[in-house]
Amino acid sequence: MLRVLTLATLFPDATRPQFGPFVERQTMELAALPDVEVRVIAPIGIPPLGRLFSRYRKLAALSAQEVWKGLTVYRPRFAHLPGVSGRLDAALLARDLVPLLREIRAEFAFDVIDAEFFFPDGPAAVALGKAFGVPVSIKARGADIHAWGSAGPTRRQIVDAGRAADGMLCVSAAIRADMVALGIPGDRIAVHYTGLDHARFYVRDRVAAKASLGIFGPVLVSVGALIERKGHGLAVAALADVPGATLVLIGAGAERAALEALAVRVGVADRVRFLGSVDQDVIADWLAAADVMVLISASEGLANAWVEALASGTPVVIADVGGAREVVDRAGAGRLVTREPGAIAGAVRELLSEPPDREVVAGAAARFSWEANAVQLRAHLKGLL
Template sequence: MKLLTFSTLYPSSVIPSHGIFVETRLRHLIASGQAQSRVIAPVPWFPLKGERYGEYGKFAATPAKESRNGLSVTHPRFVRLPKVGMSSAPYTLAWTALRAARQLQREGYDFDLIDAHYFYPDGVAAAIVARALNKPLVITARGTDINLIPQHAFPRKLILRAAAQADAMITVCEALKDELVGLGADASKVTALRNGVDLALFNPSGRDEARAALNLAPGRFTLASVGHLIERKGHELVIGALAELPDVDLLIAGAGPEEGALRRLAGSLGVGARVRFLGALPQARLREVYTGCDALVLASSREGWANVLLEAMACGTPVAASNVWGTPEVVASPEAGELMPERTAAGVAEAVRRLRAAPRDRAATRRYAEQFSWDATTQGQLDLFHRILAARRSPELRHA
């Protein structure tokens, strides 16, 4: 089958970690040998390149076309209007995507199905494109697109309109499926297919070497907090917990607008000497962090399916995580780690104390992660896509 993968959440040579979970799922699907895809991954238009312009400067530097992991990726520009961007984005995005999709068709790639990721604005825009081209559509919901954005009335209306049009929807956890159905989506069209983990890349080997490379003090219990430096990720709660954990150090891997505030918080709490900011890291370096640290902490307020949890577990490292959305589906066994009793600095500290009081066997944590390979998710996608295409060929099968 020929797919058109569509999302603004997709990596590029300039921002290689952006939406990597979309690329990873697609790579495993293509590796099955039963599907091929072209990727349209629009980026906001911005006139000036350079680090001084932050994320928008990186968007400006993104190539119009590139090849990543053997996949052809197009990065057309769309206009994100100031102040009205949330309302206008689906339409400017759809206009850009439709032009790019028609160009692919002119070049001889006439795809069978549109595989869109993130419901708003991406899924809504994809629905407009699918209607214009008379193509079946599958939309994957991933987190804040369902558990946050629908709090706004206009996006919620467009999300439900796209959900009604879509041939099928995928959520990355059962909690998001329940939320999407609760908003009004047809439950019979929603399938939960959780993310997997790359068990070859993320592995527990070389722990001593990893600790040495990170210059971790012998005998010091070290936590890692991984993710964008934004409020939703809760890095400030992990820093706050250090005040209750005087013999614990913290590595923070990620970049973002909250870095300055987080550094100031660490200083004001007197724990600055025990907090090290590593910046944004490629996945190979993240493996080093996961393998070298004693526990990963994820204090997010919202998560669909947090890949960092499985990545750490695959490296043999247990986790302490906030009890939100899909996270209890990931941390579902003592070998995996601990759920925080509350999402506060004190809750983080308590979960870490529990981990230290009952140390997890790292080999058992790795075995727990091994049940989350990509195989089941890949097969689930293939079954779903084949069913949709068969129904398109034989309309009487649509309600079978």
């Protein structure tokens, strides 16, 4: 029996059900294998006086331990100090987790620590692995390498953690190259592609899917947090040059008000819909109805939304970042574009005027599955023992 302690600061909870659903699903699939047991540590960083603010009060009120979709999940709090660019997060996380791991180890003798994000999870996991004498794996997902890995206060911690880890995973070959460029040894990094729920994301009748949602005409869908990095503003600006199309933004975030104002300025407010944060079934319904999925991120590892759109038979218009070329590997899958409204609009118009065969589009996602993801993860972790 392989006993895995999964460390994931990116993991859903009752206040944030869509916070890292891909980490949740990966962990559930791993735990479902017959020779694997998993416990999840999903730490919550709370600053001094943080409980004075609504956001942190809700997080502080979460149960310290619960069964979440069949997984035993611990939600310890750790000290997060704002204003220091994250430089102390990993050290404080490791420090505050030691007592809990001692308790867990008394009844669950974990064999390996599986960190699911490179910062602060990675450096903390390395420290904890040394303290408890177990090997450590760290997974890179994109923003952890591109944001934290490029920031002065945390770059060194990420590189040191990569050099000290017993093994590493990453979501695309492109991210692996970025990690190597930082100085992390490539011989211990394996590409571990995301999974895909083929029972949820599949080719459906597009006309019927649109009718069930009460929408008609060309539909563009963008799935991702409403933050600047995701490039939703570029999609909104491009919509002005795609007559008659509706853009549906799925996700929540601080940029919503700015995006609403932009839609008014460029004259498309009546053709932009904001759905907020919704569950996976709703996302699947919209991707099945969409003519094109548009996501012009400034950086990505390999976005789950890309793969889910393709599996739904919906071509993508995305920026040439991260693992984009590993997904758009055939003409029918969509277009890679520069981050400029004119280029985006032109690619969308091409796909609307000559829609690719939906089964050909779906073929680009055929190799992704949660079953394959879990089996590879188990083999990787066993190989570290």
